[in-house]
Amino acid sequence: MQLDEIVAAVRAAHESHSPLRLRAAGSKDFYGGLLAGEVLDLSGHWGIVAYEPTELYVTAKCGTPLSEIEAELAEEGQMLAFEPPHFAGATLGGAIAAGLSGPRRQQAGAVRDFVLGIKLVDGTGQVLDFGGQVMKNVAGYDVSRFIAGSLGTLGVIAEATLKVLPRPVAETTLEFACDEAEAVRRLNEWGGQPLPVSASFWFEGRLWLRLSGAEAAVAAACRKLGGKVSPGAAAWWQAVREQTHAAYAGPTLWRLALPSTTPPLALDGLRAIEWGGGLRWYVTEAEPAVVRAAATAAGGHAVLYRAPESLRCLEGAFAPLSPALLALHRRLKKAFDPRGILNPGRLYAEF
Amino acid sequence: MNPPEPSFATDRAKLLRRLQLILPAHCLLSAEEDLRPYECDGLTAYRELPLAVCLPETEGQVIDVLRNCHQMGVPVVARGAGTGLSGGAMPHAEGVVLSLARFNKILRVDRAARLAVVQPGVRNLAVSEAAAPFGLYYAPDPSSQIACTLGGNVAENSGGVHCLKYGLTVHNVLRLRVVSIEGEVFEIGGEGPDAPGYDLLALLIGSEGMLGVVTEVTVKLVPKPELAQVVMASFADVAQAGDAVAAIIAAGIILAGLEMMDKAATAAVEPFVKAGYDLKAAAILLCESDGTPEEVAEEIARVTAVLTEAGAGEVRVSRTEAERLRFWAGRKAAFPAVGRITPDYYCMDGTIPRKRLAEMLSAIAEMEHKYGLRCANVFHAGDGNLHPLIMYDAAKPGEWRWAEAFGAEILELSVALGGSITGEHGVGIEKINQMCVQFSTPELDAFRRVKAAFDENGLLNPGKAVPSLHRCAEYGRMHVHQGDLKFPELERF
Structure with a gap:
């Protein structure tokens, strides 16, 4: 599939005012709001365009599976440091559009922190290049980072350049027994110290901590922290990253992004804590308004992450925006997709 | 689709009357001698006097100033410490300067x-100083960090010498309060x-x-890090130093800092700071490792081996903190040191x-001959950000124009080589023409639509950062994108 074909499809949809649903592997069909419009299958726009290990970037077309990119990077000892989940065959475009990051986000940063450039086909079918392949670039508004997490509502991410990083030389996972409150306290205490913590996970009274870095640094941190070395950790972190771990199972899974120091919420159904206390997962049948209110009161927000489509469409997957911010979102949507044809309703029902 | 560049004609007397109603006397400047200090930022070659300078002390006053300017159609140029290097804070002749200098409180260090919650007029270094008792600091460290403010850092997405490992401002800001x-x-x-x-940050x-105007930054x-150490290596050849990087x-x-200086730069700074640089070297590299003592020892050993393998002449590792700071002193003093050997210099940022x-x-060496001006180069080698310092004498007629043309050629070459016209200083007024080179018309249109989504009438900092279509047509340079020159087989240097 060539760029021209994407452009032609978007242009035609723009002209006929018909909605398009952007999709490649469909690994995140569960995520967000309404799935509306005719599917524009982007899985055929495939391939690594450029990979320069010493310049620390990779450029690929949107339909390229993450697994293919990561295999290429691994040969040079490098990685996508935000550890995006693959689910079933996730592609580069979808990973950026959904903006989901994995366990290492705690140390390395989120998807948007690694986006260097984007080739975007906007809602009128124009091809726009933002950013580039260099680490520092402040010419013009930072549209490429802004696109990350916009769920395909602003344009088709036809191609993207991501910063890559070397894989850590050493990695060890430690295990501790502690309750929720204690886990939050410890995670924040460790976060304030120069320790090479690259991931954390609390589940059913146990806390796992992954240390990554130079051999000597990891060994020194292990001596300092104590705990028990957890065997088979690589596969286990993979289950966290892919959310195949038991913690994520349940009919209605909520993702709460909170200030990391937030004490235990008065909300039943906590399943897991990640990202040094900043990400908490709940499986609960509580009223969505109750869950949202708890997250908001703590200074964060709640996403109705995995739930029946009817519930997501009824309640909205994402926390509602203030009137001023909603108005701004609508104007920005219009700036990139004036006829509102791209993934309408996927982020918010209002646009 | 593209209205002509808006022109503004402000009723000065009416504007001042309105501002006097909303601001106490000590928060409003309008006499020419009071306006003079605001006529430019760190890029002194571009100057303009505003109609008034507002120095609000509360967010309510910021809101009132903006509301009134919006009603009257008056341009507003927000300003921090005015240390910017691209003329981004240069006033508008028909507008007001909105200085956030009095928003200088650190509201909370948690x-x-x-995290820290600060007002936009707080100096960059002050944040790290306030966090120091807790063993914490704010990572982005632009070289102006003793003076520049967080509000200005947000406006410019400022970097510094530690970006490769710790990121830019955009990676270190959690929340903004905006008017x-x-x-x-x-x-x-x-x-x-x-x-x-959407990721509005x-x-x-x-x-x-x-x-928008930022009133609070988290x-x-x-x-x-427990320890930092620097390895200094000299190279007989610039290409060799680049290969070493x-x-x-x-x-x-991934080092905490990875900097390069060419011979002209070391020659300028060494008499000034006595850092112990190898003056015979064509280029020197400064490689900083930070972390736990174990981590640093391991990294320094690996870096030293790589540098030696890459053909470094002399390789020295800082033995004490004092020595580490001395190695850095030369790099940090590069701009003022060049300022001592030339009446004026013009700093580029490709x-x-x-x-x-x-x-x-x-190519820069060739341009030195072409324009008859000298140039020293310092380089954030880790992230490809080059700061050529073009030396000129503003007192000599025409010399500034040559320096400007020299700079423009460097920026355009940066784009042709697959880079960007600005890594951390911003476009401002300085590089506005080169925006037409880096971006196509539809891309610039998209920027204009983004702008309009926030500021429909184009009152916030008009004439900066995003050129009008008209301006690009007048500038008339071809748009080259990511190295795709029209005739790639032709030599350009």
Whole structure:
């Protein structure tokens, strides 16, 4: 599939005012709001365009599976440091559009922190290049980072350049027994110290901590922290990253992004804590308004992450925006997709 | 689609009457001698006097100023410490300067959550100083950090010498409180890892005061590394030094700082700071490792081996903190040191893929002959951000124009080599023409639509950062994108 074909499809949809649903592997069909419009299958726009290990970037077309990119990077000892989940065959475009990051986000940063450039086909079918392949670039508004997490509502991410990083030389996972409150306290205490913590996970009274870095640094941190070395950790972190771990199972899974120091919420159904206390997962049948209110009161927000489509469409997957911010979102949507044809309703029902 | 560039004609008397109603006398300047200090920022070659300078002390006053300017159609240029190097804070002749200098309070330093909430007029270094008792600091460290403010850092997405490992401003800001040109307050981002909706932080940070006025900034604080050490290496050849940088990265080492200085730069700074630089070297590299003592020892050993393998002449490792600071002193003093050997200098800010460095430096050497001006080069080698310092004498007729043309040619070459016209200083007024080279008409149109989504009438910092279509037509340069020159087989140097 060539760029021209994407452009032609978007242009035609723009002209006929018909909605398009952007999709490649469909690994995140569960995520967000309404799935509306005719599917524009982007899985055929495939391939690594450029990979320069010493310049620390990779450029690929949107339909390229993450697994293919990561295999290429691994040969040079490098990685996508935000550890995006693959689910079933996730592609580069979808990973950026959904903006989901994995366990290492705690140390390395989120998807948007690694986006260097984007080739975007906007809602009128124009091809726009933002950013580039260099680490520092402040010419013009930072549209490429802004696109990350916009769920395909602003344009088709036809191609993207991501910063890559070397894989850590050493990695060890430690295990501790502690309750929720204690886990939050410890995670924040460790976060304030120069320790090479690259991931954390609390589940059913146990806390796992992954240390990554130079051999000597990891060994020194292990001596300092104590705990028990957890065997088979690589596969286990993979289950966290892919959310195949038991913690994520349940009919209605909520993702709460909170200030990391937030004490235990008065909300039943906590399943897991990640990202040094900043990400908490709940499986609960509580009223969505109750869950949202708890997250908001703590200074964060709640996403109705995995739930029946009817519930997501009824309640909205994402926390509602203030009137001023909603108005701004609508104007920005219009700036990139004036006829509102791209993934309408996927982020918010209002646009 | 593209209205002509808006022109403004402000009724000065009416504007001042209105401002007097909303601001106490000590918060409003309008006499020419009081306005004079605001006529330019760190890029002194571009100057303009505003109609008035507002120095609000409360967010309510900021809202009132913006609301009134919005009603009257008056341009507003927000300003921090005025240390910017691209003329981004240069006033508008028909507008007001909105100085956030009095928003200078650190509102909260949260040790446990590792964040600080500050007003935009707080100096960059003051944040790290306030966090120091907790063993924390604010990572972005632009060289002007003793003076520049967080508000200005947000506007420019400022970097510094530690970006490769610790990121730019955009990677270190969690939340912003913003006042729109209509005087509406909104908050974006949050203290958690993300926020609902579009990533507006990414748009606002680096927007050069074009989208809103920031009244509060929440930044991430990180633990101060236990130890930092610097390796200094000299190279007989610039290309060799560039290859050494690539070899370090290929070895999987992400250093805290990785800087290069060419011979002209070391020659300028050595008499000034006595850092002990090898003056015979064509280029020197400064490689900083930080972390735990164990980590640093391991990294320094690996870097030293890579540098030696890459053909470094002399390789020295700082033995004490005093020595580390002395190695850095020369790099940090590069701008003032060059200022001592020339009446004026013009600092450029292009970014290039690291592997094109030797090409860029030899092209700059040719330009020195072409324009009859000398140039010293300092380079954030780790992230490809080059700061050529073009030396000129503003007192000599025409020399500034040559310096400007020299700079423009460097920027255009940066784009042709696959880089960008600005890595950290911003476009401002300085590089506005080169925006027409880096971006196509539809891309610039998209920027204009983004701008209009925040500021429909174009009152915030008009004439900066994003050129009008008309301006690009007048400038008449071809748009080259990511190295795709029209005739790639032709030599350009």
